Amino acid sequence: MVTTVNVSPPTDTRQYLLDTYQALLGEVMRGGGLEVIAEQMAERLQRPLIIVDTRLVTVASHFPARDPGLAARGVNLFAELERLEPHETIKRLKLERRVRQIELPVGENGEAGPALITPIFVEEQLCGYVIAVGLSGEEDAYESQMLSCAAIVAAVEMRRLKTKITTEQKLGKVFLKELLGADPSKANELYRKARYLGYTLAEGYMMIVVAPDDAQPDAGMVAKFQQRLVKECYRATAGGGLIHQQGEQFILFHPISSSSSPSEAKRFGEQVVQLGQVSQLKVSVGVGGLHLGLSGIAKSFQEAQQALRVSRLWGNGRLTYYDELETYQLLLQSTEQLDLSKVSLGALDTLVEYDRRTNSELTKTLEVYLQCNGNITKATKALHIHRNTMKYRLEKIVDLSNIDLDDAEQRFELQLNLKINKMRQAVQPLHA
Numbered sequence: 001m002v003t004t005v006n007v008s009p010p011t012d013t014r015q016y017l018l019d020t021y022q023a024l025l026g027e028v029m030r031g032g033g034l035e036v037i038a039e040q041m042a043e044r045l046q047r048p049l050i051i052v053d054t055r056l057v058t059v060a061s062h063f064p065a066r067d068p069g070l071a072a073r074g075v076n077l078f079a080e081l082e083r084l085e086p087h088e089t090i091k092r093l094k095l096e097r098r099v100r101q102i103e104l105p106v107g108e109n110g111e112a113g114p115a116l117i118t119p120i121f122v123e124e125q126l127c128g129y130v131i132a133v134g135l136s137g138e139e140d141a142y143e144s145q146m147l148s149c150a151a152i153v154a155a156v157e158m159r160r161l162k163t164k165i166t167t168e169q170k171l172g173k174v175f176l177k178e179l180l181g182a183d184p185s186k187a188n189e190l191y192r193k194a195r196y197l198g199y200t201l202a203e204g205y206m207m208i209v210v211a212p213d214d215a216q217p218d219a220g221m222v223a224k225f226q227q228r229l230v231k232e233c234y235r236a237t238a239g240g241g242l243i244h245q246q247g248e249q250f251i252l253f254h255p256i257s258s259s260s261s262p263s264e265a266k267r268f269g270e271q272v273v274q275l276g277q278v279s280q281l282k283v284s285v286g287v288g289g290l291h292l293g294l295s296g297i298a299k300s301f302q303e304a305q306q307a308l309r310v311s312r313l314w315g316n317g318r319l320t321y322y323d324e325l326e327t328y329q330l331l332l333q334s335t336e337q338l339d340l341s342k343v344s345l346g347a348l349d350t351l352v353e354y355d356r357r358t359n360s361e362l363t364k365t366l367e368v369y370l371q372c373n374g375n376i377t378k379a380t381k382a383l384h385i386h387r388n389t390m391k392y393r394l395e396k397i398v399d400l401s402n403i404d405l406d407d408a409e410q411r412f413e414l415q416l417n418l419k420i421n422k423m424r425q426a427v428q429p430l431h432a
Contacts, residue, residue: 017145020044024153034060034157041132041150045143048133051154054126056081056090081131093119094126099144101136116143118151122159130154176244176253179297187294204290206265207301208252209308210272213282217248225279226250232275236268249308251301262290269319284311285319347401348417354400362400365393367418370411 020041027036034051042049042062051060058081081104084090089102099118114136120128130151135143175193178186210229212222226245233241233252242253252272254265269287276283286308288300303322311320351362365383369390372378380390394405403410 013142013145017149020146021149021153024150025156028153028157028160034154035062037150037154037157038062041130041146045132045135045146047135049150050081050131050133051120051128052081052131053128056084056129059128089117090129093117093129097121099147104133116147118144118147120151120154120158122155122162127155127158127162176242176251177246179253179294180244180251180301190294204256204292205297205300206254206256206262206290207288207297207304208254208265208269208272209286209288209301209304210250210252210276210283211248211308211312212276213284213312217281221279221281225276225281225283228275228279229272232271233268236264236271251304253297256290265290266321269321273319284308286311287319287321289323346413346417347403348414348421350401351397352421362393362397363418363421365390366397366414369394369405370415370418374405374411 024037024040027040038049038051038060039062042064046064048063049061050058052058084102087102089100093100097119099116102115102117104113104115113134116132116135117129119126120130130147132143132147135147178190178193229250229252230243233243233254237255240255244251244253252268254268256262256265266287269285272285273283286304286306288302288304288307291297291300307320307322307325310325311318348363348366351366355361355363365379368382369376369379372382376387376390376394380387383390397403398405403414405411
C-alpha cells in the first residue's frame, strides 16, 4: 500500500514559506550545501526529498526518520530516478518550469506512488530537479509551493558551486602551467600561490595526460568530453585536482594526500577512458608515478607523457601506468638521445620490410605468437585466423628471417626488437 501525505499547511502559509526560504538561504550562506537543503526541506515536509542533476543522478537526499521503510529502499529508488529521463513529464518540465506529479515505485511491493518534481534553473540553464516522494498536489498547493522554494534555494547553491568551480579552474590552469615549467628560482613564489589556492606541494602528486586517438577528432565530442572531465576531476579529488589543456592534450594534476593512495589516481585514469567512451571519443591515457614536492610534479608529468606514448602505440582507448612499463621505460628514455630509425633490429627488419612491400602481417603474427608463449592454438584464436594459415605464416617468418623460434635467447631478442619497432612507429607522429 502506497501512502500519500498531504502536509497540513500552517495558518499563515505565505509567512511560513518566507521563513522557510530565509532559513534555507541562511544555511547555504553558512556553507551548508545541497545536503542541508534536502535535510531541512524533507523534515519540514515529513517526506523523503531528493535533489538530482540533469542526468537524474542523485546529488543530495534525506529520508525522515518517520519513514524508515522507504529509507531502506532508497538505493532502489535512486536507480528508478535515473531511468526517468525519457519520461514525458521530464521533457515538459524543461519547457514549463513548474511543479508536476510523477509516479514512482515506492510501495512495499514496488507499486507506483506519487511524487512531486520541479526543475532547478541557474541563469536560464537547467541544472537539476528537486523531488519530494509521496506527495501529490496542484501547482498552487502548499506542497508544491514548498518544493518550488527548495528549487530556488538549490539554484542559489548550484550557482555558487558553478562559480567556485569555474574560478578555481581558471586560476588552476595558470598555476598548473607554471608548475609544469617550474623555474627553481621561483620556487618560493609557487609555494605561496599553492597555499593561496589550497594546495600543499609538500604532498605527493600523480600527473595524468589524456589525448584523443584520432588525428582530427570531432570538436563537439571533444567539448563534451572536456565538460565531463572537469566535473569528474572536481568530484574525484574533492576540488583538489587541476586540469590544463595544452594543444590536443588534457593534463590532470591529481593530488595524493595522507587519506588517499596512488590506486585512486589509477582508478581515475580508468574513469577518464570511460568518459571518452560516453562522449563517443576514443582517448589514450598515461599516468605518471607518485613523487613528492615541486620537482616531483615535473617528473611525474614527464612519466605520464611517456606512458601516453606507449598507450598510443596500442590505440583504441588504452590506459598505461608508467610504473608498469618495465622494458618500455628504458626504451622511452633512450629515444631522447637515440635515433631509433637507425637502430638495426636484425632479422625483424627483414619482416618489417616484407610487410611494407606486400601489405602482409608477419610482424604482427610473430608478436602474437611470442605473447602466447609459442602456443599456436592461442595465437590462432587471438588473430582470428585458421590454424593452417598460422602455420604457413610461421614457416614464412622462419624462411625469410632465418631465425629459430625454439631458441629462448632468440625469442627474447625478438620480443625486445618488437618493442623497439613499436617505439619507432610512435616517436615520429608524437614529435610532429
